[in-house]
Amino acid sequence: MPASRVLLVAAVAAARAVVTLALALGFWAAAPVALGWLPTTVMTASMTPAIEVGDVVVSRPMPPDALLPGRVVLADDPDWSDRLRLHRIAGIDVDGALITKGDANPSADSSPLHPDAVRGVGVLRVPWVGLPVVWVKTADVVPLGAVTVGFALCLLLALRRGDDDDPRPPADPDEPHRSLPVTRRSLRAQRRRAPARVRIGRAFGLASSLAVTAALGATPAWAALADVTAAPGSIVAATLSPPTRLGCVNDGGAVVTWAYDGSEPRGFDLLVNGRVVASGIPPWARAARVPNDGSYSLFRTDRVTVRTTAGQAWSAESSASVPVGGVFLGFGRPFCR
Structure with missing residues (x-):
């Protein structure tokens, strides 16, 4: 060529x-x-x-x-x-x-x-x-x-x-074979x-x-x-510890589980990629469902973390995270990967 x-x-x-x-x-x-x-x-x-x-x-x-x-x-x-x-x-x-x-x-x-x-x-x-x-x-x-x-x-x-x-168009079987010059x-x-x-x-x-x-x-x-975005300030309660042993269970959607061994906090927050998606989780809870609000992508893995809360600020966020898949154009449910 x-x-x-x-x-x-x-x-x-x-x-x-x-x-x-x-x-x-x-x-x-x-x-x-x-x-x-x-x-x-x-x-x-x-x-x-x-x-x-x-x-x-x-x-x-x-x-x-x-x-x-x-x-x-x-x-x-x-x-x-x-x-x-x-x-x-x-x-x-x-x-x-x-x-x-x-x-x-x-x-x-x-x-x-x-x-x-x-x-x-x-x-x-x-x-x-x-x-x-x-x-x-x-x-x-x-x-x-x-x-x-x-x-x-x-x-x-x-x-x-x-x-x-x-x-090229198929050759006619009834037509005798012959070679023709190829031109424009x-x-x-x-x-x-x-x-x-x-x-x-x-x-x-x-x-x-x-x-x-x-x-x-x-x-x-x-x-x-x-x-x-960065918060102008935060209040840290020294008696509170971060959640540990995070897990994820598929139960009609993604349910995140965790353990907590510190002093009783005011509650827990659920975060996806650093964004709060669920707040005010009771202090005795050790599991929370990832909300199905259509903010997740089928083609991307989101990272879910849990943090303890004290008033309007958090004291400690879990160092570990669990992967969660998403939905396509708002259809479907978040799921554990």
């Missing part, structure tokens, strides 16, 4: 990969709308480095008891009537209002959020796909034009039909005579590739939506 042909095949393959990736990212950003979830393009850098400008964050409506510290929420901004606020919950005041803070901001937001103003909790981050929206809003025509032209060229190249896209005209004629089932098969293969790429290659960055 001549070098020019090798370069052309490589260019077509690369263009198809770029187009497939773009369509997969677009799928993840748009498909959750069918479930009633809310995709939002991030326009500012207040949540960097967890969430960057141009990312699309999909928020899922959740009940008020799911609005826990550490979670990223999308809410109507009380300071700007025409804007939405996408910040992390840093705490809850005595009146039940949510104190929010951008990860990159030095201090919390001046106006707390009422729980009724929250539209959803961030559950999915799709990188880059919202950059064209940012460029349009900011009138940044240079990158917008470059990306538009580049994608158009990739699309044209990806749709190019190579000489080997269609199989004969190859074009063979492509025109390609049966409809071949074209349908090619389209089905492309659709299957897109589906597999979307499912396996576009794993959402859940950690960006689950990390807990």
Whole structure:
């Protein structure tokens, strides 16, 4: 095969990969709308480095008891009537209002959020796909034009039909065998005579590739939506010890078990990747069910820990953790891995 042909095949393959990736990212950003979830393009850098400008964050409506510290929420901004606020919950005041803070901001937001103003909790981050929206809003025509032209060229190249896209038509058994010279005209004629089932098969293969790429290659960055920001302070009770001997049992979902040998605490908290998912567990309890709130991913292993509590702060968190698998787009139950 001549070098020019090798370069052309490589260019077509690369263009198809770029187009497939773009369509997969677009799928993840748009498909959750069918479930009633809310995709939002991030326009500012207040949540960097967890969430960057141009990312699309999909928020899922959740009940008020799911609005826990550490979670990223999308809410109507009380300071700007025409804007939405996408910040992390840093705490809850005595009146039940949510104190929010951008990860990159030095201090919390001046106006707390009422729980009724929250539209959803961030559950999915799709990188880059919202950059064209940012460029349009900011009138940044240079990158917008470059990306538009580049994608158009990739699309044209990806749709190019190579000489080997269609199989050669089967030979007629009644026709005597004879060798014919292969020319450009004969190859074009063979492509025109390609049966409809071949074209349908090619389209089905492309659709299957897109589906597999979307499912396996576009794993959402859940950690960006689950990390807990640093607390301004903590109170440590010296008489309390961390839970030990953590275990996990599948009983209609993931049930985490632990042992505790210290003085009686006020209670226990259950954390997933450092995010509190269950609090106020009684001090005599030695097991808790991982709540099924759809915040876990089928394609990622979450780490569950348990901590003893004393008032509004914790004294000690278990050094060990148990792995828990998740659900897909909110369907299913967390399970022990």
